[in-house]
Amino acid sequence: MKKHIRKYYEQLHQGQKRLKAPGLGGKSLAAELGYPAGLIDRLPDEIWEDFLPCGNVLHHLHPKPGDRVLNLGCGTGVDSIMLKLSAGSGFRIVNLDSAIPALIKAWALAGQSFPGLEFEFVCADGDSLPFRPGSFEWIILNGVFNLFPEKGDLIVELSRVLRRGGVVAGADLCRRGILPDYFASEPDAWAWCMSGALSQNELSAAFDAAGFAKLALAAENMDEYFDRATFAFRKR
Numbered sequence: 001m002k003k004h005i006r007k008y009y010e011q012l013h014q015g016q017k018r019l020k021a022p023g024l025g026g027k028s029l030a031a032e033l034g035y036p037a038g039l040i041d042r043l044p045d046e047i048w049e050d051f052l053p054c055g056n057v058l059h060h061l062h063p064k065p066g067d068r069v070l071n072l073g074c075g076t077g078v079d080s081i082m083l084k085l086s087a088g089s090g091f092r093i094v095n096l097d098s099a100i101p102a103l104i105k106a107w108a109l110a111g112q113s114f115p116g117l118e119f120e121f122v123c124a125d126g127d128s129l130p131f132r133p134g135s136f137e138w139i140i141l142n143g144v145f146n147l148f149p150e151k152g153d154l155i156v157e158l159s160r161v162l163r164r165g166g167v168v169a170g171a172d173l174c175r176r177g178i179l180p181d182y183f184a185s186e187p188d189a190w191a192w193c194m195s196g197a198l199s200q201n202e203l204s205a206a207f208d209a210a211g212f213a214k215l216a217l218a219a220e221n222m223d224e225y226f227d228r229a230t231f232a233f234r235k236r
């Protein structure tokens with residue numbers, strides 16, 4: 001499934017595929033999710049169709065000078081730019097994605113529109129991260145957690161690269177009940193963050209089992225099957 005998801009996002013960013021599930025991205029979604037209008041207006045119009053968040057994670061992120069932030073599954077890196085514009089630039093951000101075309105767009109967007117902001121770019125799989133233990137104080141996971149069939153393995157890897165006290169700040173869809181068979185039989189629905197969705201209780205339990213403390217978990221209804229959830233968990 002992970003191979004299918006990587007291919008899906010490579011094709012999406014190469015223009016070979018269009019997002020079929022409506023309302024999953026774009027400038028209007030950013031406004032709806034509460035990203036500040038002043039920040040939204042500072043980003044060029046052409047980037048918005050590639051912004052594919054599941055929620056607004058900015059209010060869970062408070063990096064201090066010297067901190068290191070990993071934006072895992074960064075896509076075109078919009079959250080990274082918004083974080084630097086809103087929280088200062090004395091911290092380091094690594095943009096990581098498994099799809100090279102997404103990273104190329106992220107690199108071009110940052111370089112052309114915000115040459116003063118510095119980012120690092122890494123192509124890797126999120127559950128096999130090329131970093132030493134304790135490399136980050138913050139990890140952003142916006143629309144990414146549900147793309148991993150083995151969530152326990154992912155959380156263990158996040159814990160490994162986080163320092164003690166470090167925070168995973170994320171957003172994803174949570175299922176409201178048992179999903180219809182359609183979601184198991186449509187591989188693209190994995191890439192839409194749907195088929196791999198946990199319930200809110202399962203999400204909390206998964207981080208709890210790996211030694212994280214829950215700082216926040218809030219959800220809003222999206223449709224009959226899913227809520228949009230934002231969450232923050234601290235490594236104990």
Ligand SMILES: C[S@@+](CC[C@H](N)C(=O)[O-])C[C@H]1O[C@@H](n2cnc3c(N)ncnc32)[C@H](O)[C@@H]1O
Nearest residue numbers: 009051052053073074075098099125126142143
């Ligand atoms: C729904 S998009 C979200 C992108 C970005 N966070 C945003 O808010 O616009 C999911 C991203 O996760 C990346 N991704 C999927 N599976 C991954 C994996 N195993 N490791 C790293 N990145 C992955 C995809 O390539 C895609 O860019």
